[in-house]
Amino acid sequence: MVKVELLDIVDENGTPTGKTVTREAAHRCGIRHRTSHVWILRKHNGQTQVLLQKRSLDKDSYPGCYDISSAGHIPSGQGSLESALRELKEELGVDAAEEELIYCGRRQFEYRETFHGREFRDNQVSNVYALWRDQEAGEFTVQKLEVDDVLWMDWDRCIDMVKNGKAPNCIRLTELEMISSAAVAGTAA
Numbered sequence: 001m002v003k004v005e006l007l008d009i010v011d012e013n014g015t016p017t018g019k020t021v022t023r024e025a026a027h028r029c030g031i032r033h034r035t036s037h038v039w040i041l042r043k044h045n046g047q048t049q050v051l052l053q054k055r056s057l058d059k060d061s062y063p064g065c066y067d068i069s070s071a072g073h074i075p076s077g078q079g080s081l082e083s084a085l086r087e088l089k090e091e092l093g094v095d096a097a098e099e100e101l102i103y104c105g106r107r108q109f110e111y112r113e114t115f116h117g118r119e120f121r122d123n124q125v126s127n128v129y130a131l132w133r134d135q136e137a138g139e140f141t142v143q144k145l146e147v148d149d150v151l152w153m154d155w156d157r158c159i160d161m162v163k164n165g166k167a168p169n170c171i172r173l174t175e176l177e178m179i180s181s182a183a184v185a186g187t188a189a
Helices: 023-029 080-092 155-164 173-185
Strands: 006-010 016-022 033-044 047-055 070-073 102-115 118-132 147-154
Touching: 006 023, 006 033, 016 023, 023 118, 033 080, 033 173, 047 155, 070 080, 080 118, 080 147, 102 173, 118 173, 147 155, 155 173
Parallel strands: 033 118
Antiparallel strands: 006 016, 033 047, 033 070, 047 147, 102 118
16 A cells, blocks of 8 residues: 655745645645755865765656755654654664754745656755764665665865766755855864
8 A cells, every 4th residue: 555645735934834735746736845954964084075865766856866965855744853853764774863953944945847757846845954973874774765875075076066067966056055054164063
């Protein structure tokens, strides 16, 4: 039996309206919903690095592209932090506490693309967090249905890749700018 994922329909500030929608309908119709994004950072050889995931080729959007360390839809009735921590555990095997997540802001965006021959519409309000975690890429336990692999990338190289399209990615420069103060600070604050 296929599990139906229900999402809260939200206003432009991410506040639930009291109505829900299936994930499939949200992306078919472009209905605004919430997500949590967590960027994992570390200091390595004097450089700030960001952990990127390479999305599975079977993903319904941006298959095979480099993406945020961990991201996911917020199920109906759940909060942003709860969802962020759950996604970290499911996608990467990372156990973290709420107080470790550094809130970097909220981002709203909308786009339409075609993947696997079907139109995909996304209309999200995303809470964006940073998390400092110093472990090797091979120590993460990736969820193979979602993530093909993870890799650490120097912060400046990641910015260059996104600005200049040097590798397939679905990372938005505006979101990297949101976490830049945490990345530049170089500490878990």
